[in-house]
Amino acid sequence: xxxxxxxxxxxxxELGDVVLFDIADGIPQGKxxxxxxxxxxxxxxxxYVGANSYEAIKGADVCIVTAGVPRKPGxxxxxxxxxxxxxMEQVGAGIKKYAPDAFVICITNPLDAMVWALQQFSxxxxxKVCGMAGVLxxxxxxxxxAEEFDVSVEDVTGFVLGGHGDTMVPLTRYSTVAGxxxxxxxxxxxxxxxxxxxxxxxxxxxxxxxxxxxxxxxAYYAPASSAIAMAESYLKDKKRVLPCAAHLxxxxxxxxxxxxxxxxxxxxxVERIIEIDLNKTEQKMFDKSVASVAGLxxxxxxxxxxxxxxxxxxxxxxxxxxxxxGHAHAAESVYTTLDLDAxxxxxxDDESGGISLQCDGLPGHPVFASEGDLRFxxxxxxxxxxxxxxxxxxxxxxxxxxxxxxxxxxxxxxxxFIDTGMTGGPEDKGQALVVSRVGTEAVPGCVVAVIDAKVxxxxxxxRGAAAMATRFACGTDMPAAIGxxxxxxxxxxxxxxxxx
Ligand SMILES: NC(=O)C1=CN([C@@H]2O[C@H](COP(=O)(O)OP(=O)(O)OC[C@H]3O[C@@H](n4cnc5c(N)ncnc54)[C@H](O)[C@@H]3O)[C@@H](O)[C@H]2O)C=CC1
Ligand SMILES: CC(=O)C(=O)O
Numbered sequence: 001x002x003x004x005x006x007x008x009x010x011x012x013x014e015l016g017d018v019v020l021f022d023i024a025d026g027i028p029q030g031k032x033x034x035x036x037x038x039x040x041x042x043x044x045x046x047x048y049v050g051a052n053s054y055e056a057i058k059g060a061d062v063c064i065v066t067a068g069v070p071r072k073p074g075x076x077x078x079x080x081x082x083x084x085x086x087x088m089e090q091v092g093a094g095i096k097k098y099a100p101d102a103f104v105i106c107i108t109n110p111l112d113a114m115v116w117a118l119q120q121f122s123x124x125x126x127x128k129v130c131g132m133a134g135v136l137x138x139x140x141x142x143x144x145x146a147e148e149f150d151v152s153v154e155d156v157t158g159f160v161l162g163g164h165g166d167t168m169v170p171l172t173r174y175s176t177v178a179g180x181x182x183x184x185x186x187x188x189x190x191x192x193x194x195x196x197x198x199x200x201x202x203x204x205x206x207x208x209x210x211x212x213x214x215x216x217x218x219a220y221y222a223p224a225s226s227a228i229a230m231a232e233s234y235l236k237d238k239k240r241v242l243p244c245a246a247h248l249x250x251x252x253x254x255x256x257x258x259x260x261x262x263x264x265x266x267x268x269x270v271e272r273i274i275e276i277d278l279n280k281t282e283q284k285m286f287d288k289s290v291a292s293v294a295g296l297x298x299x300x301x302x303x304x305x306x307x308x309x310x311x312x313x314x315x316x317x318x319x320x321x322x323x324x325x326g327h328a329h330a331a332e333s334v335y336t337t338l339d340l341d342a343x344x345x346x347x348x349d350d351e352s353g354g355i356s357l358q359c360d361g362l363p364g365h366p367v368f369a370s371e372g373d374l375r376f377x378x379x380x381x382x383x384x385x386x387x388x389x390x391x392x393x394x395x396x397x398x399x400x401x402x403x404x405x406x407x408x409x410x411x412x413x414x415x416x417f418i419d420t421g422m423t424g425g426p427e428d429k430g431q432a433l434v435v436s437r438v439g440t441e442a443v444p445g446c447v448v449a450v451i452d453a454k455v456x457x458x459x460x461x462x463r464g465a466a467a468m469a470t471r472f473a474c475g476t477d478m479p480a481a482i483g484x485x486x487x488x489x490x491x492x493x494x495x496x497x498x499x500x
Contacts, residue, residue: 001217002107003066004031005224010046011035013228015235017047019056021094022067028052054094060102062231064132065118067091068108070218081296081457082303084108085117092121103234103269104129105227106245109218111164113296115245116258126247128269133164134243134260135226136219140206141170144199148191149177160203160243161282162260162289163296167482169285170200174276230265237267246270252278253471254290257297287468288480291449294464299457331405331467336361338400338414340369356383362402365409365438369396380412380436384444384474390432391491393419402438403466409438411448411466418488430488433462437469446474450492452483 007018018035020028029050036048049056057063068084088108095104095118104124106115115131122129141158149156159174172182177190186193202209210219233240246263248254251273264272278286343357346368354372361367361380368383369376374393377386380400397415404410413435420430431453439445449465451458461482475496483489 002220002224003028003064004035005220006064006066006227007031007048008035008038009224009228010231011039011044011048012042013232014044014046015228015232016061017049019049019051019060021051021054021057023052025052054098057094057102058098060099062105062234063095063099063102064105064107064227064231065091065095066107068114070109081110081113081299084110084114085300085303088114088117089121092118092123095124096122100124102128103231105230106131107223107227109164110296112245112258112260112293113300116247116297117300119247119258125269126249127271129247130230130263130265130270131164131245131258131260132223132227132230133168133245134160134262135229136223137164137168137170137203137206137260138243139222139226141175141199141203144202145175145177145182148195148199149185151177158203159262160260161262162286163293164207164245164260165289165292166204167285167289167292168204168260169282169289170203171282172196172200173279173282233265234267234269239264239266239271241274244270246273248273251275252286252290257290257293259290259293284477284480287471288449288482291464291468291480292461292482294467295457295460295462296464297460298463299460302460331403331410331463333463334362334402334404334409336367336400336402338367338369338396338398340396343367343369361400361412362404362409365402367400367412376416378414378434378436379439380409380445381439382441382444384439384446385496386446386475386494387497388447388479388494389492390416390418390450390488391493392488401462403463403469411469412436412438413462413466415453418491420488432483432489432492433458434492435462435465435469437472437474439474444474446472447479447492447494448472448477449480449482450489452487452489454487455483 007020010018020032022028032048032050068087069080106118108114111131111133119126119129137160138158141160142153142156146153146156155178157176159171160168162169175182177185182196185191230242241262242265243260243262245258245260247258262274263270338359343359346358347356356370359367359369365381368379375389376394376396377389395417401413402409413433416432416434418430433451434447435449436447437445448469451462455461479494481489481492
């Protein structure tokens with residue numbers, strides 16, 4: 001869908017000749033011929049070639065990658081990631097062989113992970129490979145704002161950071177109408193904070209809204225216009241300031257990942273990454289989004305591990321990590337069993353039934369589990385003074401996943417089972433992955449994030465959050481709750497009980 005729209009727009013804008021490549025025989029040829037036949041009417045000159053062989057893209061200046069599969073009924077997003085990862089492998093190899101000097105714009109979803117994989121597979125310079133999402137997400141934000149204010153879209157700017165997904169970060173402070181920031185417009189009575197919040201959420205859900213309406217596919221006009229703006233800035237060396245999924249190498253505290261940030265696109269590709277100041281709330285939203293992208297990259301690693309040789313997985317993920325406490329380490333998982341019956345009892349209150357246990361974990365890093373009022377609080381390494389658990393009754397799983405870098409565990413992930421309803425039946429059980437920073441005597445740990453197990457790629461998202469653990473200031477930062485608005489993940493409490 002989107003590939004045909006892109007090819008048509010390139011002609012209308014006379015940006016160059018077009019090769020449409022697809023594995024499906026006849027589709028690129030048919031689309032190309034159809035568009036070429038529109039040229040006399042619209043008055044543009046461009047050559048169109050439809051091809052099923054990568055050789056046809058030889059010497060291309062720009063490659064816009066839309067190859068892949070959109071989600072179909074019965075297919076999970078995980079399936080989509082696995083399938084499209086293989087597609088990126090083929091496309092990356094084709095570009096590497098025939099168009100190694102091209103500027104590559106990836107559109108295929110899940111975007112932030114696919115652009116990263118495409119760069120890995122193609123081996124092209126990181127500033128010559130980027131992903132289209134921010135221009136689209138900002139355009140949606142601008143459209144909704146222009147409607148709210150009843151002004152021209154031309155006078156509205158929108159600023160959206162982060163991954164292309166539910167956790168994207170539309171920044172109201174940096175979005176304006178003719179230079180007037182949105183918070184000022186609230187003060188001026190143009191809108192209300194509640195309405196702005198609703199627009200921010202609608203922007204986050206923008207892709208899903210279109211899928212819900214179309215039912216048979218995803219958006220293509222606005223995504224195509226967005227990718228064309230990026231291609232045009234490159235081809236004409238316009239040096240436009242455009243948000244895109246760009247390779248970060250320390251900027252925004254993120255290393256070796258593709259995340260949506262403002263960039264300058266010119267003849268050199270992504271020539272600059274613009275770093276803006278984020279306040280605490282914005283930084284937290286951005287960190288959460290980065291964790292979600294890291295989770296998707298982790299999921300890619302799992303797929304590569306399952307479907308390809310192990311050393312390929314290592315190569316693929318070799319560079320994905322976050323800058324944690326000034327050190328960049330690739331982490332791996334080590335699993336231990338949590339057997340509550342085998343733990344040593346540290347304290348027991350017969351009246352309330354409360355109990356504190358010390359259980360086996362990794363050498364030198366025990367697990368501390370406390371149960372009170374049918375709710376669990378689990379600490380790692382050393383016990384901390386916080387009570388951290390869900391509002392409803394809950395229990396814990398039997399496997400602790402430790403995230404370990406350079407032999408030292410920095411985070412642990414444990415599945416919780418939560419009573420979400422009143423019947424007490426299995427339908428009332430919710431599951432969440434609770435990610436904790438492993439404590440030391442010097443720096444006690446705490447819960448960093450709570451991920452509703454229903455969240456797409458929940459295990460990967462948890463590992464992404466774990467990668468952030470050492471940047472999490474226990475006692476100051478509050479754990480991120482990742483899940484739907486009505487998720488029990490939001491009932492998680494992290495408090496210091498009175499008297500401590
Ligand atoms: N980043 C963004 O904002 C957006 C991303 N997308 C994503 O773009 C992708 C394409 O979307 P649509 O065009 O609507 O899907 P589509 O199904 O209409 O087109 C995808 C095309 O890819 C081809 N294809 C599949 N495997 C291939 C391979 N190995 N090599 C070459 N071609 C291959 C298919 O034959 C098909 O023609 C999807 O992953 C979608 O989620 C779409 C819109 C916006
Ligand atoms: C498909 C997609 O990613 C979007 O419309 O945002």
